[in-house]
Amino acid sequence: MNVTPAPATVDTHCPYCALQCGMGLRAVSGSGPGEEQEPGAAGVPDGPGASRVPRVPGGRGGPGVEVVERPSFPVNRGALCGKGRTAAAVLDRRVRLTEPLVRREPGGELAPAGWDEALDRIAEALARTRAAHGPDAVGVFGGGGLTNEKAYGLGKFARVVLGTSQIDYNGRFCMSSAAAAHQRAFGLDRGLPFPLEDVARTGCVVLVGSNIAETMPPALRYLRELKENGGKLVVVDPRRTRTAELADLHLAPRPGTDLALALGMLHLVVAEGHLDEAFVAARTSGWPEARAAAMAHWPEQVERITGVPLPALREAVELFCGAPSGMVLTARGPEQQSKGTDTVGAWINLCLATGRAGRPLSGYGCLTGQGNGQGGREHGQKADQLPGYRKLADPAARAHVAGVWGVHPDSLPAPGRSAYELLDALGTDIRSLLVMGSNPVVSAPRAAHITERFAALDFLAVADVVLSETAAMADVVLPVTQWAEETGTTTNLEGRVVLRRKALDPPAGVRSDLEVLNGLASRLGGREKSFPADPEEVFEELRRASAGGPADYSGISYRRIAEEDGVFWPCPDERHPGTRRLFLERFATEDGRARFVPVTHRPAAEEPDADFPLYLTTGRVVSQYQSGAQTRRVAELNAAAPGPFVELHPHLAERLGVAEGDPVAVTSRRGRAVAPARVTRDIRADTVFMPFHWPGEGRANTLTNPALDPVSRMPEFKVCAVRVEAADAPPGG
Numbered sequence: 044m045n046v047t048p049a050p051a052t053v054d055t056h057c058p059y060c061a062l063q064c065g066m067g068l069r070a071v072s073g074s075g076p077g078e079e080q081e082p083g084a085a086g087v088p089d090g091p092g093a094s095r096v097p098r099v100p101g102g103r104g105g106p107g108v109e110v111v112e113r114p115s116f117p118v119n120r121g122a123l124c125g126k127g128r129t130a131a132a133v134l135d136r137r138v139r140l141t142e143p144l145v146r147r148e149p150g151g152e153l154a155p156a157g158w159d160e161a162l163d164r165i166a167e168a169l170a171r172t173r174a175a176h177g178p179d180a181v182g183v184f185g186g187g188g189l190t191n192e193k194a195y196g197l198g199k200f201a202r203v204v205l206g207t208s209q210i211d212y213n214g215r216f217c218m219s220s221a222a223a224a225h226q227r228a229f230g231l232d233r234g235l236p237f238p239l240e241d242v243a244r245t246g247c248v249v250l251v252g253s254n255i256a257e258t259m260p261p262a263l264r265y266l267r268e269l270k271e272n273g274g275k276l277v278v279v280d281p282r283r284t285r286t287a288e289l290a291d292l293h294l295a296p297r298p299g300t301d302l303a304l305a306l307g308m309l310h311l312v313v314a315e316g317h318l319d320e321a322f323v324a325a326r327t328s329g330w331p332e333a334r335a336a337a338m339a340h341w342p343e344q345v346e347r348i349t350g351v352p353l354p355a356l357r358e359a360v361e362l363f364c365g366a367p368s369g370m371v372l373t374a375r376g377p378e379q380q381s382k383g384t385d386t387v388g389a390w391i392n393l394c395l396a397t398g399r400a401g402r403p404l405s406g407y408g409c410l411t412g413q414g415n416g417q418g419g420r421e422h423g424q425k426a427d428q429l430p431g432y433r434k435l436a437d438p439a440a441r442a443h444v445a446g447v448w449g450v451h452p453d454s455l456p457a458p459g460r461s462a463y464e465l466l467d468a469l470g471t472d473i474r475s476l477l478v479m480g481s482n483p484v485v486s487a488p489r490a491a492h493i494t495e496r497f498a499a500l501d502f503l504a505v506a507d508v509v510l511s512e513t514a515a516m517a518d519v520v521l522p523v524t525q526w527a528e529e530t531g532t533t534t535n536l537e538g539r540v541v542l543r544r545k546a547l548d549p550p551a552g553v554r555s556d557l558e559v560l561n562g563l564a565s566r567l568g569g570r571e572k573s574f575p576a577d578p579e580e581v582f583e584e585l586r587r588a589s590a591g592g593p594a595d596y597s598g599i600s601y602r603r604i605a606e607e608d609g610v611f612w613p614c615p616d617e618r619h620p621g622t623r624r625l626f627l628e629r630f631a632t633e634d635g636r637a638r639f640v641p642v643t644h645r646p647a648a649e650e651p652d653a654d655f656p657l658y659l660t661t662g663r664v665v666s667q668y669q670s671g672a673q674t675r676r677v678a679e680l681n682a683a684a685p686g687p688f689v690e691l692h693p694h695l696a697e698r699l700g701v702a703e704g705d706p707v708a709v710t711s712r713r714g715r716a717v718a719p720a721r722v723t724r725d726i727r728a729d730t731v732f733m734p735f736h737w738p739g740e741g742r743a744n745t746l747t748n749p750a751l752d753p754v755s756r757m758p759e760f761k762v763c764a765v766r767v768e769a770a771d772a773p774p775g776g
């Protein structure tokens with residue numbers, strides 16, 4: 044088929060997850076019902092997660108563009124999930140913010156205001172806090188959905204204009220454990236060290252705590268192709284998800300026991316003679332200690348801890364070691380634990396011991412989550428980081444970046460607090476906060492406590508595209524432009540830097556995040572020249588700031604990205620082709636060897652007991668995104684996923700006297716949530732699951748445990764202890 048795109052189609056990328064699917068935006072005129080596409084039509088995924096998705100109509104108050112396929116982009120080859128296909132609905136004036144809002148009296152209502160008043164109020168409040176309590180009393184909270192240019196600008200704004208160390212972002216809740224483990228083992232953190240296309244050609248994939256069918260539907264194709272090519276798929280998930288249904292082998296461990304599972308597999312690798320001694324000798328360090336740690340985890344003991352039968356564990360080892368190449372891919376299941384870093388470390392050890400790393404079609408990878416989850420962690424909105432994935436604590440890094448910024452290195456603050464710790468300090472150490480690109484009132488662990496901390500602030504400013512639950516608490520809300528209305532780069536989960544292009548003008552009254560930073564910088568010390576509103580100008584500076592750093596973007600330009608379907612970092616100069624595959628010659632450590640880390644199993648911070656006898660785990664459904672701030676505003680997605688639920692096994696439901704659809708109360712040491720029961724055999728009988736996309740009574744994060752991983756400071760979203768009862772039963776017990 045030979046399709047010539049209409050000239051009015053602008054190539055861009057989806058605003059949601061880390062696949063950054065290519066899509067086109069085509070101008071439409073008039074209104075009327077959206078046309079519907081049949082699943083199975085070209086580019087429309089027909090597997091799990093696909094649904095009949097109406098195209099978004101333009102017209103009265105409508106967005107004026109429709110999403111169309113862009114088959115030439117390699118990652119998704121035209122396929123989009125329901126969220127991507129309906130993304131333009133959030134551009135509609137009827138669901139978004141179109142003017143600044145200010146709360147003129149404490150306890151009063153948010154009321155419309157002009158931009159000057161809104162920016163003046165923010166600048167005055169932040170300056171007042173700084174004068175009264177010092178720069179570290181001003182906090183900044185960013186997001187992994189922000190473009191590279193915005194993330195870079197926000198980190199620079201915090202350090203140079205506000206002079207605060209107190210900046211972190213929601214990516215801490217996302218892939219921080221995998222990032223820390225990557226750094227520890229390989230000396231570099233890029234989610235996937237290879238392009239996704241390699242997944243289809245490896246011998247065996249062990250997919251740990253990732254529900255691709257719901258969270259990255261267009262990538263499911265790579266798993267299908269893997270199987271068509273004769274490769275094997277092992278899925279590790281306490282639930283038999285739509286992804287697990289595709290597996291040759293599904294292991295369903297107790298939540299929080301992946302570390303033991305990986306160690307048990309490593310034990311069997313050694314015991315059954317699968318160790319790749321030549322690889323271990325030539326390319327790694329630290330094996331004796333890691334070996335000793337693994338050998339202390341007897342398979343029978345691992346069976347007891349994980350609940351995975353020993354024969355299944357053995358089969359997993361045989362599938363992984365029997366193939367000529369293999370990959371372990373993790374997502375939030377094993378990572379969002381108070382031992383997430385060690386858990387990922389154990390999976391990396393398994394790859395290293397079997398020679399499944401640093402070789403073609405083999406390796407460990409983390410499936411990063413947010414639209415710019417990768418780039419957002421490279422350019423300085425993380426508490427300990429400077430652009431180019433440099434370390435804020437490293438004197439040479441400080442000197443280089445300070446040089447680019449035109450400031451003295453000593454003026455740069457020290458590393459600050461991690462996301463949960465920062466939110467926990469609101470109203471005490473931190474008196475004023477600027478939020479850009481996150482909705483923690485819904486998405487932070489122990490959310491009722493965090494909501495109280497927000498309420499205790501002297502001043503809160505939120506820049507968002509919609510009136511999120513967090514924005515609704517603010518003293519000033521700034522309405523910002525969305526992906527289709529602005530240009531900027533993101534870095535997808537493969538490390539591929541891609542370019543989103545502006546396809547239409549924003550509504551009057553809306554400004555970009557870069558304009559917000561420019562306006563605030565000008566009011567807080569006349570530094571507006573250092574904060575240009577033109578994204579390409581920011582990118583050019585980012586290139587210089589990243590030069591020579593681990594995530595080196597200096598050879599990447601907007602022009603090259605457009606010509607090459609994205610460019611993989613590191614890319615140190617304009618003639619460099621970019622790095623699609625990392626570590627084939629050497630790892631990024633000083634001696635070039637990958638480091639084994641000796642890790643041992645430990646229980647979750649909270650295990651079930653007599654009062655709270657069940658595990659709660661949390662996650663996602665295909666038709667809602669994150670805190671739901673965007674997707675809960677799209678009718679088609681709400682129809683598919685209207686509200687929260689509690690997934691539980693029929694045995695448990697029977698014991699509790701609960702039937703499908705009955706309201707059930709889930710109680711943890713942090714609070715109580717109520718949502719309808721969804722009874723399914725696809726979950727362990729000792730575990731209940733809740734998606735976290737909704738505020739209110741069914742908010743999953745009312746329950747979650749903010750116990751933090753000691754290295755990554757990741758909260759334990761995936762495991763806590765709860766009591767479950769029919770909601771009409773009296774609370775207590």
Ligand SMILES: Nc1nc2c(c(=O)[nH]1)N[C@H]1C(S)=C(S)[C@@H](COP(=O)(O)OP(=O)(O)OC[C@H]3O[C@@H](n4cnc5c(=O)[nH]c(N)nc54)[C@H](O)[C@@H]3O)O[C@H]1N2
Nearest residue numbers: 252253254258298299374375376412413662663665668669
């Ligand atoms: N539709 C949709 N897509 C999204 C998002 C979204 O909100 N909605 N968010 C994006 C973002 S930011 C992210 S981070 C990714 C997340 O993508 P995923 O990590 O795939 O999503 P989750 O549903 O959080 O978790 C994956 C699986 O982990 C399992 N799990 C729970 N506890 C454990 C455990 O202890 N061990 C193991 N092995 N597995 C466990 C859950 O049952 C779940 O099926 O998705 C991205 N894509």
Ligand SMILES: Nc1nc2c(c(=O)[nH]1)N[C@H]1C(S)=C(S)[C@@H](COP(=O)(O)OP(=O)(O)OC[C@H]3O[C@@H](n4cnc5c(=O)[nH]c(N)nc54)[C@H](O)[C@@H]3O)O[C@H]1N2
Nearest residue numbers: 213216217480481482486506507511661669670672735760
């Ligand atoms: N229980 C539980 N909780 C979890 C998780 C879990 O698995 N279980 N997962 C965690 C993970 S992995 C993540 S990533 C977090 C995500 O949690 P959040 O940070 O709350 O994520 P979003 O809902 O995407 O919030 C992004 C906000 O920014 C706005 N926005 C979008 N684009 C822009 C932009 O360009 N500029 C500005 N200024 N605003 C923008 C959106 O409208 C939205 O309000 O949730 C975490 N919370």
Ligand SMILES: [Mo]
Nearest residue numbers: 216217412413
């Ligand atoms: Mo995430």
